[in-house]
Amino acid sequence: MQNKEKNYLFLVFIHIALGVFIYAVPFISKIYGALMFIVSVYYIIKTQNKNNEVLYACAYIVGSEVFLRMTHGNPNHEFSKYGIIFFICLGMFYSGFSKNAIPYWIYLILLVPGIVIATQTLNLATADIRKTISFNISGPLCLGFASLYCYNRKIRIEEINNILLVMGLPILSCATYLILFTPQIKEIVTSTxxxxxxxxxxxxxxxxxxxxxxxxxxxxxxxxxxxxxxxxxxxxxxxxxxxxxxxxxxxxxxxxxxxxxxxxxxxxxxxxxxxxxxxxxxxxxxxxxxxxxxxxxxxxxxxxxxxxxxxxxxxxxxxxxESNFSGREQIAESEINAFLENPFFGIGVAKGTEYRLEQTGEVVASHNELTRLLGEHGSLGILILLILFFTPIFLYLDNKRHIYMYCFLAFWILTINHAAMRTAAPSFIYALCLLKIRFIDDEKVALHREQVIKTR
CATH class of the missing domain: 1.10.110 (Hydrophobic Seed Protein)
Incomplete structure (x- = not known):
């Protein structure tokens, strides 16, 4: 067995053991969450992001987010999203970003009117405006910053496979934890x-x-x-x-x-x-x-x-x-109604929950980012969706070696359709659609060309 395979099995074993230890001693989750962030910052600064270490750090945060929330290891609920934004900013400091990433600058600008409108429409008596807006805008901001960094950034296919592995390991810890948390399935599953x-x-x-x-x-x-x-x-x-x-x-x-x-x-x-x-x-x-x-x-x-x-x-x-989507269609309908009533700039970021309270008397958060964008951002939300959907597809026309592009795009659009942007996963994985994939053969060809030019 090669060293690479031994290392893989070692990482698998460590993360299975991590799930066991956190179940046995829950406080370890807080230590794990803090160390993950500290070690990532140290590693990025030490290497100056020469090999896109930022993407590995972000991937690990994405993979561990739900596990840390489940075991109370995060300092706050939105820690993962802001952690990714912080790492991305470090990556931009050391490695810059593409000057052609104009669609995502436009995307970020289009988010601003919804924030401004929210400061006017949210109920001051019942909402902490700063916290409410930041909670609802953190996902879209995370997507925007990650996309700016990843736009046409060259990376080898082996690296993208390793990034996926880094993302998957803490999910394995989560699955291990769940085995210990729910040993008697037949006793606790009584409904659908x-x-x-x-x-x-x-x-x-x-x-x-x-x-x-x-x-x-x-x-x-x-x-x-x-x-x-x-x-x-x-x-x-x-x-x-x-x-x-x-x-x-x-x-x-x-x-x-x-x-x-x-x-x-x-x-x-x-x-x-x-x-x-x-x-x-x-x-x-x-x-x-x-x-x-x-x-x-x-x-x-x-x-x-x-x-x-x-x-x-x-x-x-x-x-x-009666409901095919656990009542989510009623929420989506309310957001479409909000769009029809305010078609230009929408009702403002985070106002959707208050809007449903006024209409139905119930506090229900949105599960669908697509209709939320329409209701809270109006026609600008349509522009946002068009930018997000078509930009990766246009890039793919010159990047057909990105074998995961459509998988990542599917994950983004399906996830925000049923879970909005409650986690950082759809934001970061969407950004991975924009990477420029190269193979080792490409590097050999480029090196050969350089050698030929020099000999001439």
């Missing part, structure tokens, strides 16, 4: 609603999002980094465990997103492979399908058939639920 007890006592929607992302990340390891049968088996087992834990949250959004990402990746690989590569992919697809079907039936058995009813949108008695 999202289950807090199987989600580490935290929000099932966010936990499902993290685990769905982890499922995709370790599936990529199955394809690109399983050089031996032993590593293949290890990675498959990790995918199985994370998938199982994700299903048990009974929150569908994150798991469906993970499956969609895997399907997109397989399609991209299939299209870009030669005949021998496609034959291997066919075998892999058969194995993967068998594995996922197996884990589905095992989960059905453990939940007494409730997981199947959940994904069919039925209650525990098998009756079809």
């Amino acid at each position: 609603v999202s289950n807090v007890e199987t989600s580490g006592g935290f929000g099932p929607n966010q936990v499902s999002t993290a685990l769905g992302l982890g499922m995709f990340i370790f599936f990529t390891r199955v394809i690109v980094a399983s050089r031996t049968k032993f590593l293949f088996l290890i990675n498959i087992l990790i995918v199985l465990n994370i998938s199982y834990r994700g299903l048990l949250t009974f929150s569908r959004g994150g798991m469906i997103t993970g499956i969609v990402m895997i399907i997109i990746l397989l399609v991209v690989f299939y299209i870009n492979s030669e005949y021998k590569g496609r034959v291997k992919l066919n075998y892999l697809i058969v194995i993967l399908t068998a594995v996922l079907v197996g884990i589905w039936f095992y989960t059905e058995d453990q939940t007494g058939g409730l997981i199947g009813k959940r994904y069919q949108n039925k209650d525990a008695l098998g009756r079809k639920k």
